[in-house]
Amino acid sequence: MNILIIEDEARIAHRLQRMTAEFFGNKPAQITICDSLQKGLDQVASQLPDLLLLDLNLNGDNGFEVLEHMVAASFHTIIVSANIDKAITAFTYGVLDFVPKPFDKERLFQALNRFISPSIKSDDGMKYLAVKRSGQIRLINIAEIIYIKGAGIYTELHLRNGQQELHDKSLELLQQLLPDGFERIHKSYLVNLQQAEKILINPGTRYGLQLKTGETLPIGRSKYKDLKNKMI
Known part of the structure; x- marks a missing residue:
């Protein structure tokens, strides 16, 4: 499984990496961190992930650009962001979940459970x-x-x-x-x-x-x- 994290704050990126690795346990997962919008776009272009964990504010760049480039892409995206006012727009782009910052392990695991369990539906009212x-x-x-x-x-x-x-x-x-x-x-x-x-x-x-x-x-x-x- 190939997991990509696009997050410009190193502390949060490594926290996401640690929690995600803990969630998948013994299941083989390659987790890559990109700390800028352009690096993230380049990584997606070179190797499509199975799952993307994406921040929306990347050193002033807009993480929505990733969604605009990959709007109907064949992978799932979980937004991890403090910009909760963007949640409705994010779901319009077809993201799997929106995890507000600050987040804890329980909330991230809830989103990751949605990734591995198709029967778990979101209550976001997707339109x-x-x-x-x-x-x-x-x-x-x-x-x-x-x-x-x-x-x-x-x-x-x-x-x-x-x-x-x-x-x-x-x-x-x-x-x-x-x-x-x-x-x-x-x-x-x-x-x-x-x-x-x-x-x-x-x-x-x-x-x-x-x-x-x-x-x-x-x-x-x-x-x-x-x-x-x-x-x-």
């Missing part, structure tokens, strides 16, 4: 997903998402207006970010249940989910029972 297209950032209201389909190393956001947007995060990573109204119904599909119409039972014990658009998506056999209970 948007940010995508990057033609060098520009676009905010997608999650209420406009009908379903998300895995597409190789990318995912496809299928929207109510009939358009599609590509996202660099996997279904597993997006499932951690999105609220409980989004349900994993198949290894390749994550659905906004507000857009679901009914469950179909097809010959051969094959299941499908009919959407309000009329489209039908497959339901994995292991997902059928939980989905049925949620749609009662």
